Amino acid sequence: MSRAVAFGTVVAALGVSIALASxxxxxxxxxxxxxxxxxxxxxxxxxxxxxxxxxxxxxSYGCDAPDTRVxxxxxxxxxxxxxxxxxxxxxxxxxxVNAFEIDAFEVTEGHYFGIASGHDGVRAARGMSRDDAExxxxxxxxxxxxxxxxxxxxxxxxxxxxxxxxxxxSYASRYPWGETGAVCRRAAWGLLRGPCAxxxxxxxxxxxxxxxDSRSGIHDLSGNxxxxxxxxxxxxxxxxxxxxxxxxxxxxxxxLRTWARIEIPGxxxxxxxxxxxxxxx
Numbered sequence: 023m024s025r026a027v028a029f030g031t032v033v034a035a036l037g038v039s040i041a042l043a044s045x046x047x048x049x050x051x052x053x054x055x056x057x058x059x060x061x062x063x064x065x066x067x068x069x070x071x072x073x074x075x076x077x078x079x080x081x082s083y084g085c086d087a088p089d090t091r092v093x094x095x096x097x098x099x100x101x102x103x104x105x106x107x108x109x110x111x112x113x114x115x116x117x118x119v120n121a122f123e124i125d126a127f128e129v130t131e132g133h134y135f136g137i138a139s140g141h142d143g144v145r146a147a148r149g150m151s152r153d154d155a156e157x158x159x160x161x162x163x164x165x166x167x168x169x170x171x172x173x174x175x176x177x178x179x180x181x182x183x184x185x186x187x188x189x190x191x192s193y194a195s196r197y198p199w200g201e202t203g204a205v206c207r208r209a210a211w212g213l214l215r216g217p218c219a220x221x222x223x224x225x226x227x228x229x230x231x232x233x234x235d236s237r238s239g240i241h242d243l244s245g246n247x248x249x250x251x252x253x254x255x256x257x258x259x260x261x262x263x264x265x266x267x268x269x270x271x272x273x274x275x276x277x278l279r280t281w282a283r284i285e286i287p288g289x290x291x292x293x294x295x296x297x298x299x300x301x302x303x
Contacts, residue, residue, distance in 0.1 A: 208234030209245030263288030
């Protein structure tokens with residue numbers, strides 16, 4: 023083999039290695055922001071201030087998420103031993119939840135603060151205590167989802183007939199969108215110290231990563247803000263609390279997986295954590 027051919031082979035192999043490493047870190051696989059959004063710094067911003075791209079809608083203070091809920095059927099779901107990655111990280115168990123509804127979007131600053139100045143209506147709200155989040159949901163006729171409800175919303179098939187509840191044949195997926203591919207276009211994560219960006223001061227615009235939607239059409243269950251849930255054994259007002267889904271600060275894909283959880287004090291709030299509400303039928 024000539025030196026020129028050998029050098030070309032090495033360069034080609036190096037290029038493949040760099041591309042593979044980039045993909046594994048989450049940097050590749052297409053544009054980070056959906057159509058109608060523009061990538062500016064660490065954010066996906068509305069490209070045209072006078073036009074709200076779907077799934078956002080126009081409000082009196084600009085673009086915001088619609089007040090949309092997704093219905094989740096009564097479901098039985100197995101987590102644990104079916105997935106080797108979860109071994110040692112989550113106890114094997116079967117989840118059973120009754121039918122409920124859940125917000126399609128994380129609560130935004132627009133919904134949480136209204137038209138108060140200094141807030142970005144389309145950005146996920148964050149930093150509130152768990153009790154404040156619970157109170158906000160109650161004002162809307164809802165509540166925080168239980169941890170099991172959150173897992174089912176994120177990890178279950180789109181429909182599970184009640185007749186199937188007697189046999190837990192469905193297993194939790196690794197991510198809301200499926201089994202593989204924790205890349206930057208699917209979730210707002212790794213925005214503080216990489217791999218998707220550096221220097222972020224908070225979460226991204228809700229709904230701007232639709233490639234990461236759950237199979238039932240729920241946005242941003244992984245990344246953006248971690249979400250307060252009601253965890254078994256923890257009562258409202260308890261200082262210990264649980265949030266799900268990873269956040270804009272998460273630098274490891276494992277933090278985005280549906281079984282992952284963050285255990286932190288519920289009072290005060292945490293800049294990584296926001297919420298969405300659930301509703302009993």
